[in-house]
Amino acid sequence: MGEEKSDNEIIELYKNGEKEALKYLIERYASPIFNFVAHLTNRNDAPDIVQDIFIKTWKNIKRYDSKKASFKTWIFTIARNSVTDFWRKKKNILFTEIEESFSENIPDENLLPDEVLQKLEDAELLNKTLEKLRPDYREVLVLYYQEEMTFEEIGGILSKPTNTVKSQHRRAIIELRELLHF
Template sequence: MCDTLYTITRMERDDRQLIASAIVGDDDAFAFLVHRHLPAVYNFAYRFGGKEEADDIAQETFFKIWKNLKKFRPEENFKTWMFSIARNTTIDHMRKKRDITFSNFENADGENFFEETLTDTEPLADEIFARAEKEKHLEKFLAELPPLYREVLILHYQNNFTFEEIGQILKKPIHTVKSQHRRALEQLRGLFSAPK
């Protein structure tokens, strides 16, 4: 009974409390953190490297998180920090495999994006999501998007990050993120419309 209560109490603790405990040597606290966030990190890695690489990327990400836990500032958002590490780990990993070039992630090709970022993407998103419900090939189409656009969609729609938080993860201004988001939706619409 006491063990169950202890476990439940531990699981209710938020990320900051678990991090504070892990820093002072509570090994179980870090294990809880891994358990809580592994699905999100694994999903992110899976979208870029497939199953074979997702295992390695997830391992490396949490190892780096553990090594740098003392550098985490409590006022930061842990999920944002974690995904920054996950993203950088994914880039390093894929670059070593030469599957994705660095420029696929880093070139913000939307330099003339100011007008575009002012455009409301809501109707475009509505259209795509209406089709996505019926579309069996969503996974495949998502995998066909350039990594630059894919990561914005995954972070925003699968992990519930705001554009501002995505900007912190990608270390890009918010208007760049919005531009990439819009282009991602446009490309996805193009893929839906292409003859199969």
């Protein structure tokens, strides 16, 4: 049922009393939400945060309005807010500058962002490097490359103008190049 129906069709089924319908949305978004959360926190805390996200989704699904945002944007906004709440509870400071300074020049400024990410064969290196980025830059990169969202969708999730998201994406790529010495 879930694969052939759109998110909005499944939500309507749920709102009309078909309680099993929500299961299909959870199955559809469990992996992307988990990966997003794991990149912004860690794999040990991610399952609990993801569970909270789906509980919040279930509790608020009847208030979802497809005219305001796509379901994907809506659930990723819940995920982002849940991650922010997690860090507040952990008393970590979000959105801080990187403590280390890197003074090396970028060898190839014409290298495209896709090429930079494709050159990273070692996923562990990428994850460690992403952890060094400012959280707002990391969010943009994870949503754009891993979740394959548009700048407009990312702007909706982060409550930022599209041009701000594009600018953060560009700055994140430059910083990523510096960290990786490309």
